[in-house]
Every structure is written in C-alpha cells, then in structure tokens.
Amino acid sequence: MPRGAQMHIDVITDREQLEKLHGDWDRLYAEDPEAQLFISWNWLVPYMRSYAGAWFVLAARAGETGSPYVALMPLRLRTRINKSSGLYINEINMAGNNAADYTGAICAPEHAIAALQAFGRHVAQMGWSRLNLENLRMSRERIFAFIGQFSRETFEMREFSRVNAVDNVNNCRCFAATLPDTFDSYLDTVLSANTRQKLRRFLRKVDAGELRIGRAEPATYERDIDMLLDLWRIKWGARKGDRLQSILVNNRRVLRESYRHGTLYLPMLWQGERLLGALAIFVDPVKKALLFFMAGRDETVSSIPVGLILHGHCIRLAIENGFTTYDFLRGDEPYKLAFGVSESRVDCAMIHTKSGRNVGDRLDPRCLNDVFAEVSRSHQKGELAQADSGYRQILATDPQHARALYGFGQLLSFKGNHRGALGQFETLAEIAPNSWKTWFRVGMELQALSRHIEAEDAFLQTLALAPDYAPARFALAKSLAALDRRNAAIDALSGLLEDLQLAPRDSTLHLKADAMLKRLKQQAKPSYIRLNPAPVPAAMSTMAY
Structure with missing residues (x-):
C-alpha cells in the first residue's frame, strides 16, 4: 500500500x-x-x-x-x-x-x-x-x-x-549490549581487561559454590519479588518520597504478572543464607533479548561486586540460550558503560x-460515567459551581445521559431555575417514559411554574406508574386545589390520609396533608350571613294594595 x-x-x-x-x-x-x-x-x-x-x-x-x-x-x-x-x-x-x-x-x-x-x-x-x-x-x-x-x-x-x-x-539515554556467539568472546572482545578479570574471578566463585545464584520458582516467586523490592526500597525509598508506596505497588503488580506470563527471570545472589542482591530481568524470546528492569542489593556488602556478578551471570545465560541483546533500558548510569554497550534514545x-480544553469541547464518551461520579460527589458536598460545570460538560457530550439529566435538573431546581430544570426532566421523560421519579419531577417543576393543568397530568402519569407514591398524591391535591377543584382535592387528601394512617410512613407528609385538608374543608363551608330587614319608607308603609 x-x-x-x-x-x-x-x-x-x-x-x-x-x-x-x-x-x-x-x-x-x-x-x-x-x-x-x-x-x-x-x-x-x-x-x-x-x-x-x-x-x-x-x-x-x-x-x-x-x-x-x-x-x-x-x-x-x-x-x-x-x-x-x-x-x-x-x-x-x-x-x-x-x-x-x-x-x-x-x-x-x-x-x-x-x-x-x-x-x-x-x-x-x-x-x-x-x-x-x-x-x-x-x-x-x-x-x-x-x-x-x-x-x-x-x-x-x-x-x-x-x-x-x-x-x-x-533517562532518555538507553544502553544495550550486542551479544556475540560465545561468552568467552564477549569477555575477550567487549569488556575491558580489568572488568574481564574481575568478572571471571567472581563467576568462578559462583561455579565453585562459594556464592550461589538461585532463581525465583513458582512456589517462591512472590516472596522473592518482595525481597527484591525490599532491597530496592532501602536504597531508593528516601529519594522517591511520597511516590514510594505507589511505585512499590505498581512494580509488584508488574513483576508478578510478568512472572505468571513467562516474561520474568529473577536471579538472586546468596552467600550462605544471606541474600546479597537480586535482579528483575524481562525475557523476550521473540526478539532474543534480556532486558534489565530493576535491582536490589544489600548495601552493607562492599567486598563483593553484586551487580557485576548478577549481570555477568545473566549475560552468560543469554548467550548460552542464543539471545543476542542485553538491554540495560533507560538511564545513563556510568556502570552500564563497563558492559560494552551502544547507545540509543527514547523520545x-x-x-x-492551545485552548487547554478538550478537542471540540467534548469529553471522551468512555469517561462519562467516571466524570458523573465525580460530579455527583461535588453536588452532594455542596460544590454547586463545580457540579453545574460538570453536568454541562457531560450533557454537551451526551445530551441523553440519563443520570446527568436528572442530577442537573435537581441542581437547577435547587437554584430556583424551574424552567431550566423542567427542560432537563422533560428530556429525561422522553428517554425513560416509564420512570415515575422523572414524571414526578416534571410535575413538581410545572407546579413551581404555576402550570397546574400540565402538572396534574404529570402527577397522574406518576401515579399510573407508582400508585402508592404518597408525595405524588399530595402534590396532585395541591394542583387540584390551585385549579379551584376543591372537592377533588379534598377527596385526594382524604384517601391519602386514610392510607397514611393505615401504614405510617411519613409523619411530615401526614401533617401537611391533614393541615391542607382542614383548610380546604373550611373554605368549602357556606358563609351564613344574617340579613336584617331594611326599614320601610313611611310613604310606602301606608300604600294600599
């Protein structure tokens, strides 16, 4: 192509x-x-x-x-x-x-x-x-x-x-050694005379059993990883500061997963029962490479070149198994230069x-639920400006995000913007027509706007979906009363109070319904006015029929 x-x-x-x-x-x-x-x-x-x-x-x-x-x-x-x-x-x-x-x-x-x-x-x-x-x-x-x-x-x-x-x-400089066919060739042609002699001497100690190199096994790898990380922590912990724990958690997860999937070699250098050091080496059989990831060593040991021995052991093992690269990864620490490396870089x-905002002023759709969770927490904590901004961002990306529509509607209603809140809940009612909570919210916003005929319809829709929802029955009575349908309101409240008495659930609602019912009944009584007969004018009183 x-x-x-x-x-x-x-x-x-x-x-x-x-x-x-x-x-x-x-x-x-x-x-x-x-x-x-x-x-x-x-x-x-x-x-x-x-x-x-x-x-x-x-x-x-x-x-x-x-x-x-x-x-x-x-x-x-x-x-x-x-x-x-x-x-x-x-x-x-x-x-x-x-x-x-x-x-x-x-x-x-x-x-x-x-x-x-x-x-x-x-x-x-x-x-x-x-x-x-x-x-x-x-x-x-x-x-x-x-x-x-x-x-x-x-x-x-x-x-x-x-x-x-x-x-x-x-850490943008990277070093790796290209490995020849034999370890002797590597020692003789790649390393300096001093490094070659020192490495041969200490590897002989390993071969003779004075020092021992073991490796992590299925039964021990978790323990061995923890031992490596503990040595690393002693050396680097203070330098990492507040990031230390997150680094340890992340590296432990990476090393364990790598071992389980066959990409980790973890050699450990021992002197008797004393652990001198360990390396975490990633293994790439496809590209024929070993990659040195991290090390830990006993910092109190100065007479034994722990790093040189372990790296030399791994390079020898790599060559014996036909690998062609030993990669020290990122960082231009001077010790790496002793191993006959060449340099490359990462970018x-x-x-x-330029605006500092998302491309197109929209969020990635896959993050909306996480953003909603954060926005909801801001809303609950009373951080209304942050919640308002977050709801608007979510809805700009997904105008039909149901939970954001509901939450934003609640927020606008709380701020007294009932017209804006109504728009959110009406949109949500189109998306979820069987949500009684949404219809109740529609009714409440219509009621706040004194649109009682429409509010009545919304509350009836709520009760069609949730017949026992007492707040909707009370709200319906309020709109009926506002429409001067006093008898219908009285009937609605009477029925509500009977049910509340049978199964007490909301004492506040019970008190409100009872007070409203008494007020409506009082208003419904006829006004009896005593009419005193007006005095008859004298001229009329003598009129004959």
Whole structure:
C-alpha cells in the first residue's frame, strides 16, 4: 500500500475484542523490526487489564472488514480536572505508561508509515486536551508520520528531557549490549581487561559454590519479588518520597504478572543464607533479548561486586540460550558503560490543545460515567459551581445521559431555575417514559411554574406508574386545589390520609396533608350571613294594595 493510502481504524475497548487481537498482535510483533518487549502481548496486555475501562487499542486495517490488522497502537485514557478552568479534561497516555521503559506501536513494516499517519488523524479528532508520548521508542520516520497529523492551528507540542535532578541521570539515554556467539568472546572482545578479570574471578566463585545464584520458582516467586523490592526500597525509598508506596505497588503488580506470563527471570545472589542482591530481568524470546528492569542489593556488602556478578551471570545465560541483546533500558548510569554497550534514545513529548480544553469541547464518551461520579460527589458536598460545570460538560457530550439529566435538573431546581430544570426532566421523560421519579419531577417543576393543568397530568402519569407514591398524591391535591377543584382535592387528601394512617410512613407528609385538608374543608363551608330587614319608607308603609 502506498504511503498516505486510506486505512480503516477500529478502536478496541473491551476484553472480548482484545482477545480476538491476540493472533494479529503476535504476528505483527514478530514481523516488526522496531517492536520491543514492552509492547508485546505477554508483557503489555496483562498490565493494560489492570486499567479496566481506561485502555484502548487503535487497530489499522489496510483492507475490508475481516482483513488482518497491519498495525496496533495501545493507549490509555485518563480524566482529571483542569485547576485553572475547573473543567474536566481527558489525557491520552501510552498504554504502558508508569511501568514500561519503552512505548510505541507495532506495524507490518510495509504499512508502518500509512498506519501511523492514520493513527495520528484518528487521535487528533478524539476528545482530549493532552497527549503524553513518554518513552517513545520508534524511528524518526514513524514518529513524524504520527505527529504530523496534528494541526498547528489547534495543537502545540513540547519535547522534554528526563534528567534526574539528584544524580543527573538522563533517562532518555538507553544502553544495550550486542551479544556475540560465545561468552568467552564477549569477555575477550567487549569488556575491558580489568572488568574481564574481575568478572571471571567472581563467576568462578559462583561455579565453585562459594556464592550461589538461585532463581525465583513458582512456589517462591512472590516472596522473592518482595525481597527484591525490599532491597530496592532501602536504597531508593528516601529519594522517591511520597511516590514510594505507589511505585512499590505498581512494580509488584508488574513483576508478578510478568512472572505468571513467562516474561520474568529473577536471579538472586546468596552467600550462605544471606541474600546479597537480586535482579528483575524481562525475557523476550521473540526478539532474543534480556532486558534489565530493576535491582536490589544489600548495601552493607562492599567486598563483593553484586551487580557485576548478577549481570555477568545473566549475560552468560543469554548467550548460552542464543539471545543476542542485553538491554540495560533507560538511564545513563556510568556502570552500564563497563558492559560494552551502544547507545540509543527514547523520545518524550506532550501534544496539547492551545485552548487547554478538550478537542471540540467534548469529553471522551468512555469517561462519562467516571466524570458523573465525580460530579455527583461535588453536588452532594455542596460544590454547586463545580457540579453545574460538570453536568454541562457531560450533557454537551451526551445530551441523553440519563443520570446527568436528572442530577442537573435537581441542581437547577435547587437554584430556583424551574424552567431550566423542567427542560432537563422533560428530556429525561422522553428517554425513560416509564420512570415515575422523572414524571414526578416534571410535575413538581410545572407546579413551581404555576402550570397546574400540565402538572396534574404529570402527577397522574406518576401515579399510573407508582400508585402508592404518597408525595405524588399530595402534590396532585395541591394542583387540584390551585385549579379551584376543591372537592377533588379534598377527596385526594382524604384517601391519602386514610392510607397514611393505615401504614405510617411519613409523619411530615401526614401533617401537611391533614393541615391542607382542614383548610380546604373550611373554605368549602357556606358563609351564613344574617340579613336584617331594611326599614320601610313611611310613604310606602301606608300604600294600599
């Protein structure tokens, strides 16, 4: 297919659809020379599933419906409040964000450019305010094909670095070693003489049993992961500050899922019964790569080069099993340079709307229920301005969102905007004509507007659906009285009071109904006026008949 050719984009959002992608995903991963472990099915999909309702996959077809997919781009949606505007906005992140060192897409090579252009066009039309492209590992040609679809009239892009302020480590720089056919060749041709001699000496200690390297097993992997994370926490916990617990929870989940899906190797270096250190290594049998994710070691041990031994062990194991790459992932820590590595980079950028608002001033439809939950909480807490804004945003995206119509109607009614409230409830009544609550609300707003004939109809509709709903019977009596149909109102209230006495439910309503009934009966009594006979004029009194 020529570049720029039209492609069809499907948006995969549920687990059943996702499972159907498995075959295409594995095929494209194997075909794509730019594919890397963090976008493989076995690593990424288990992680994505932990973000239920937020992940989605853009899937490109070059042919008719049913034809194989030629590219996949996994993404994730996030919703938050813009503090300056008070509006809810959507952000789109790469699906592996917060866990994956590399992100991107997988493509059939001959369709890559056309597919990335199509993905860009599709994303540019979605409802969002920020698109975070973190740790993007794709060729410049593919990146430009994607970002070239975002109009400069609407969007701006900002590239940024990932340099740690504490130690000046640049996390956009990545290092990996290309492995030769034999471990001896690696030692002799890749490493420096000093590193080679040191590594050989300590690996001999391992082979002789002075030191022992074990590995996580099905019965021990959860314990072993916890031990690794505990060592890591001792080293890095203070530096991570308030983020520490969330990092530990996220990494524990990632490591456990990776082990269960066969993508984690966890070697542990022991001296007797003392754990000296451990590595978390991701295994990519398709691309023949081991990827070093994290390490932990006993910081009180200074005489044994724990990291060198464990990395040397893993590199030897990789070569023995035909692997060709040992990837140290992101970060330009100096120790990595000792392993004969070459450098590559990841890109970090953010594309955002110039207005700071969502594209088209609409929310992504999939976030509406979550936004409604937040808006409802604001409403309940009395944060009426925030609730008002949120309801309006939801209804601008989905004018028939039933719960937002009801909540917004309640809010407008509370603020005294009965005409606006009536509009919300009447719309809802069209959508849900069998909702007695909605018809009751329609009646109450009509009553507040003194439109009692229509209110009567609404209350009758309410009672047709919920015959025992006492507040509707009371409200109906009020409208009947307002229409000067006093006898009908008296009958309605009398019946209501009889039922309330038989099954007491609402003492306040009982008191109101009783007071209203007495008032109506008093008004219904005839007024007896004593007429004193008028004095007869004298001239008339003597008139003869």
